[in-house]
Amino acid sequence: MSEPPGGRPLWHGRLGDTPAETLVAFTDSLAVDRRLAPDDLAGSRAHVRMLAATGILGAEEAAHVLAALDTVDGELTDGTFEFQPSDEDIHTAVERRVTELAGAAGAKLHTGRSRNDQVATDLRLYVRRAGRDLARDIHALQVTLLDRARDAGEAYLPGYTHLQRAQPVLLAHVWALARDVDRCRDALARAAVSPLGAGALAGSSLPLDPDATAHELGFPARFENSLDAVSDRDFVAEILFVCTLTMVHLSRLG
Numbered sequence: 001m002s003e004p005p006g007g008r009p010l011w012h013g014r015l016g017d018t019p020a021e022t023l024v025a026f027t028d029s030l031a032v033d034r035r036l037a038p039d040d041l042a043g044s045r046a047h048v049r050m051l052a053a054t055g056i057l058g059a060e061e062a063a064h065v066l067a068a069l070d071t072v073d074g075e076l077t078d079g080t081f082e083f084q085p086s087d088e089d090i091h092t093a094v095e096r097r098v099t100e101l102a103g104a105a106g107a108k109l110h111t112g113r114s115r116n117d118q119v120a121t122d123l124r125l126y127v128r129r130a131g132r133d134l135a136r137d138i139h140a141l142q143v144t145l146l147d148r149a150r151d152a153g154e155a156y157l158p159g160y161t162h163l164q165r166a167q168p169v170l171l172a173h174v175w176a177l178a179r180d181v182d183r184c185r186d187a188l189a190r191a192a193v194s195p196l197g198a199g200a201l202a203g204s205s206l207p208l209d210p211d212a213t214a215h216e217l218g219f220p221a222r223f224e225n226s227l228d229a230v231s232d233r234d235f236v237a238e239i240l241f242v243c244t245l246t247m248v249h250l251s252r253l254g
Contacts, residue, residue: 030083033090037076039125040094040118043196045069046216047113050209056112061105068101069094091118112208114200116230121196125217127239128191134239135184138246142177176249183242191235194219198226 045066052062072094075081087093099106149171156168194217197203197210203226214222223229 024085024088027088029089030087030093036090036122036126037094039122039129040090041069041073041076042125042217043118043121043213044094044098044109046213047196048109049216050212051108051111053212054207054209056206056208057105057108061108064102064105065098065109068098068106071101072097091115091122112199112204112206113196114198114230116200117195117198120198120230120232121194121217123233124191124193124195124219124235127235128188128218131184131188131191131239131242134243134246135181135188138177138181138184142174142181145171145174145177173249173253176252177246180242180246180249183245184239187235187238187242190238192220193229194222195229195232196222198223198229201227201230 048057048062048065048069051057052059057065072081075097081093081097083093084096087096095106095109098109102109158165159167159169194210194214196213196217197208210222214220
């Protein structure tokens with residue numbers, strides 16, 4: 001099999017030959033993780049600014065990389081970004097394009113950062129972004145139900161037990177949705193920890209400043225243990241549970 005246009009995957013060096021097309025198709029996640037693009041760009045910008053502030057990256061180099069990230073942002077937004085076969089995920093695609101635009105400076109985007117803490121950071125940013133939207137949408141539904149209740153005036157919806165009319169029911173679903181909002185906020189509070197700077201699993205020998213990147217990305221705290229930071233996915237399971245239980249409550253309403 002000939003080498004695909006656009007270069008080889010990052011992990012190709014571990015293989016003796018170009019991987020089979022079926023393997024490439026199986027490991028490709030672009031169809032799913034393209035939605036992480038805004039979060040990957042935000043994390044990369046914060047990382048580059050931190051590298052410049054600590055002197056790891058020169059000011060001119062940082063400017064070139066940040067300009068390249070802005071260009072990539074524009075291309076992804078207007079749909080002109082050209083993905084390559086070697087772009088197995090959004091992180092690879094962004095880094096590849098930045099390097100094309102900024103040259104040697106672009107290749108330094110990954111300095112002091114592992115794919116592990118990069119992906120963990122992107123995922124936390126996405127969960128916080130999507131989770132806040134979820135909480136707002138649930139709250140908007142509560143407001144709508146309250147408005148409909150006011151419009152109904154003295155009309156009552158009969159509750160049923162064993163197919164027999166029972167007591168009148170008022171606003172029962174609003175309370176279930178209120179718990180969903182509370183659970184969402186609680187889960188998002190635990191997701192609000194920045195893993196950026198944890199490296200592959202044991203930090204970095206470079207003088208990174210994880211507090212600075214956490215602050216720029218809007219995280220109120222950064223990781224306390226690097227291994228836990230890159231391996232933790234509890235926050236994903238929690239927000240999925242919130243979504244599942246909310247769907248149960250919506251199905252009850254339906």
